[in-house]
Amino acid sequence: MYETINSSVNYGGLELKNRIIFAPTTFGLSDEEYFEKIRRIAAGGCAMVIIGDVPVGKSMIEKSLFDKKGFAYYQKLTEIVHSYDCRICAQLHQSDSNMLAMLKYVPGVLTKKISMQELRPLLNAEVAPYISKLSVKKIKKITDGFGKAAELAVKAGFDMVQVHGDRMCGSFSSTVFNKRTDEYGGSAENRARFAVEAVKAIRSRLPELPIDYKLAVRQEEPHYGNAGVLESELGVFVPMLVDAGVTSFHVALANHSSLEDTIPPANHPYFKGQGCFLKYCDEVRQFTDKPITGVGGLNDPAFVDDQLASGRITCAAMSRQLLADPEWPNKVAAGQLKEIHRCVRCNRKCLGGLQQHQGTHCIYEKG
Secondary structure (H helix, E strand, C coil): CCCCCCCCEEECCEEECCCEEECCCCCCCCHHHHHHHHHHHHHCCCCEEEEEEEECCCCCCCCCCCCHHHHHHHHHHHHHHHCCCCEEEEEEECCCCCHHHHHHHHHHHHCCCCCHHHHHHHHHHHHHHHHHHCCHHHHHHHHHHHHHHHHHHHHHCCCEEEEECCHHHHHHHCCCCCCCCCCCCCCHHHHCHHHHHHHHHHHHHCCCCCEEEEEEEEECCCCECCCCEEHHHHHHHHHHHHHHCCCEEEEEECCCCCHHHHCCCCCCCCCCCCCCCHHHHHHHHCCCCCCEEECCCCCCHHHHHHHHHCCCCCEEEECHHHHHCCCHHHHHHHCCHHHCCCCCCCCCCCHHHHHCCCCCCCCCCCC
16 A cells, blocks of 8 residues: 555655655754654654755854854754664755844844734845845855855765755745846846856765755746746756756745745645645656655645656655654554544644744644
8 A cells, every 4th residue: 555655766866765755844942842853753754854944154043064063963863863764854045034134123023013924024025135235255155155064964964955945045036036137137047046056066065965956936827935936937947957966856835925825724725735736846847857856735645645656746745744743654654544643734833833932833742
């Protein structure tokens, strides 16, 4: 039963024991709570865990590979995950938030006059001027940082890196935010340049390392997503990224809009169905034969196995479902389908918990 889910696969040069991947997720938890979450997910049988938002430089607000304490933190994560015969991937990213501009909102956030929901559009409004005015010298330093971060990630024990195609990569890709008139703006080829240089910086240092790319896709009619790559421009971006060294793609909806769109609840007006973002995988497939991971409301083993068996996707990524039941892969492999806690996409304790500064949890959790 569900032979494809349970089958091994070569994912862009990395051997995976099955086809289930834990998608990059923001938790907002203490280190020990986070380590335990990741431990349970790895123990539950998935083939790979992607650690989200690993910065490509030194950071005052995020754990960084570039300092001793941060490196040790990531090293511990790789040890935890590897102890369960599970692979681990570092999602490398550069924030597109203007930190100086953010400071003016800090008092309002601390006094709770500005909610997290209200803060998001305020920060998004700062992205376009920040991206458009960034100096070429600074751009080169950031893209080079992807290569340096990848080297450190490998030293810390990561098996693969993923370039985060949202955040700064996504903002450079999008005409919504990128108003530049130099070689990094204007045409789709120019807007792809930042992401391409980030990938090349990794490939030049690590010729054999598998490089996944989180391809953030935005659409019109109806409009969803603001950063990332427009559907009609995938034919430009995908081949350029492959030529730069990308070995696989993780495809999802672009961000910088409502979080309820990129993490859609079951009653979402457009993305309420099972596999709600898989249509973007179909579009990417037209331009590459590289492995593709799909994501979006996946929780039903039969549906997931069908998508994998048909070749529509190579792997299935889950976040909320593996929060609801980390043992989903093991239970599917053992045929214990009735024992699975299926994510109902209520967003109450996962997205809701994060927005309320309580951390990312699930309604199924005890206590």
